[in-house]
Amino acid sequence: MTERARGTLVRLQMAPIDRAHILAGKALACFTTTLTVSIGLFVFGIAVFGIRPDSFAILFLAVVSSSFAFVGIMMFLSVLGRTEQAAGGISWAVLLIMAMLGGGMVPLFFMPSWMRTVGHFSPVKWAILAMEGAIWRHFSLAEMILPCGILVAVGIFCFFIGVRAFCWSQQV
Secondary structure, three states: OHHHHHOHHHHHHHOOOOHHHHHHHHHHHHHHHHHHHHHHHHHHHHHHHOOOOOOHHHHHHHHHHHHHHHHHHHHHHHOOOOOHHHHHHHHHHHHHHHHHHHOOOOOHHHOOHHHHHHHOOOHHHHHHHHHHHHHOOOOOHHHHHHHHHHHHHHHHHHHHHHHHHOOOOOOO
């Protein structure tokens, strides 16, 4: 929305690149940011709190899968509002609900059974499960397939819906 309001989107469209390249560049920037922040947090956790994952490769798989999912979710949420404020408000509301239902605010085992069932629809739940599996649940690669696969599927689905709904016109 900011790029549309400031005219950046028009300048990008006039560049000698495809629309797919524009969206891929935005997705890559978001992916790089989420990956960098996640890795930074784990480095901090390892250095300060002594976290020792069983396998850094499996932890990296969890981080990459989570980043991929949230890039797709970002693409989907970015097209929901007609103004910057609307898109921001909708995004905060959706992400807050995902975090609440997925165990990002209260651990799932404290929730009633019906909320744990509803939590299966939150990508936050699967991201937490993947991270926990890599750090202290001692998941094997086979056990990581379910949470990481769900995260990748959510990322692909949301990204596809977001790309299809993206409006390339100047009208907001």
